[in-house]
Amino acid sequence: MxxxxxxxxxxxxxxxxxxxxxxxxxxxxxxxxxxxxxxxQAQTGQAHPAPRKQTDSGKDAATSASHFTIGLVTGSPQSTEFAVAQDIATTLSTGQETGPRGEMALRVLPMVGNGGSRNVQDVLTLANADMTIAPVVLVDRLRDAKTFGDIRNKLVYVAPMLPQDFHLIVRPEITSLADLAGKTINLGEEGSAGAVLGLEVLNALDVKFDAANLGLDAALDGMRKGQISAAVLLSAKPVEALARYAQFNAVRLLPIPMTAAMRRDYQPSTLRHEDYPTILGVDETVDTIAVKSALFAYNWPSRSDRYRLLELFVQTFFSRFSELLGDAHHPKWRELNLAEPLPGWKRFAPAERWLAQQAGRDKPDRSSQPRSTTGASPDRGAFDEFLRRREQDRKQER
Structure with a gap:
């Protein structure tokens, strides 16, 4: 009782x-x-994703804070992925028509996450979380293991995003992987992509070490004090937080060799002087590995308000993509091809249609970036149509 x-x-x-x-x-x-x-998860002390397997119940959109706000779950504020989300949010917020009550037609709200399995869980369960930027290999494994139930039809992808590079940051006295034996290496917060995949990579390289699970700032501070010998950082290069730290503290970037077993899930990458001029010399390069990432979205029912809003996001994001290629934004945007397919996953239907329409308009050069049809956001008619269809659906539900 x-x-x-x-x-x-x-x-x-x-x-x-x-x-x-x-x-x-x-x-x-x-x-x-x-x-x-x-x-x-903190009590279990596991670095691998350890949530219980879940059933296939859908999530409820009734508690959404705004009918005009898209929630984008991303990495930590120090990560390039968070900067990319900010790029999207600030670019799409400019030049928009407003609704009948002065509301913004489309608002992208970056939501701080850890870049790992919890980001995917948030998109699957939280009403305000519509999309996430995540490593493809990590989401593939969550799908195959059915960690969150059968998510094959619950998640769709909008577009590929920037590859995420492994950075093995070490103190100056560390010159090889052998020097890390028995040392403390920070893998990132528990459940993060760096913690899960970093542990996997170091195990594959047969590095015997003590693992720490701290945020980047705390890990770099621990390295400065000599408490931590190395840190694994998984984020698209260049990472501004690392570049700033290296201006005042001596660190090295250690190569990560590509083994035969890694080739299925990882791709080769190189860190250069242009990426980290305060760490690498003019002609110095460091070979490493990277993983593909993508913008995943919850597969809302096709007649729901959230589906309509995601559709409006796709129209706006794709048509204004060229604005992200300027010098004011992250340089890696210029290497991104929105039309690249993602094997094993379905693309969000409005994104697939938009790309098909663009391919039909620009047949001579199919390998080029999806071109920007207007340099501005969709016109007021697109927003009015969004409002009209939403009201029509609500009347039918009554």
Missing amino acids: SICVAVRAGLLSALMAAAWAGVQPEEALARKQPSAARSE
Whole structure:
């Protein structure tokens, strides 16, 4: 009896806190779930994704904070992936028509994550999380292991994103992988892509080490103090946080060899002076490995508001892609081909249609980037159509 009373008291406290904060009770309770999952993973001490396998129930969009906001879950604020999300958000926010009540037609909200399995879990469960940037190999393994149930029809991809490079950052006295034997190496936060894939890579290279699971800032500080000998960083090059740190602290970048077993999931990459001028000499290069990444989205029902909003995002993002190729944005945007397919995954249908239409308009050069049809966002008619179809669907539901 006392247990029931305690449970009721806890639920009452959560509902009262939700009311005080001005959110719906269902949303407040839903928000508690990821924290609980993180606590459970922290207690297990596992670097591999360790959430329980889940059933195939869909997620509810009723608690979405805004009918005009797309939630994009990305990496830590120090990562290139977060900078890329910011590029998308700021570019798409300019030059838009507003709705009948002054609302912005489309707002992209970057959401800080760890770049790993929890990002995928958030997209599968949180009403406000529509998309994530994640390494393809990691999402492939979550799908094949059915960590979150059968997600083959729950996730679709919008477009490939920047490859994520492995950076093995070491103290100056470390000159080879053999020097890392018995040393402490930071892999990144538990459950992050760096922690999961970094552990896999170092094990494949037969490096015997003690693992730490800290954020990048804390890991670099530990290296400065001599408490940590190396850190694995998985992020698209160049990583500004690493470049800034190297201006004032001596570090090295250690090569990561490509073994035969890695070729199925990884691709070769090279870190150059142009990427890290404060670490590498003019003619110095460091061979490493990289993984493909992609922009994954929740596969909302085709007549839902969230589906319509994702469709509007695709039209806006693809048509204004050329604006991301300028000097004000990350240089790796210029190497990205939005039309590149992602084997084993279905592309979001409106994205597939947009690319097919562009291919029909520009047949002489199919290998080129999807061209920008207008240098501005979709016209007011696209937004009006979005509102009209949403209202029509609501009337039919009543």
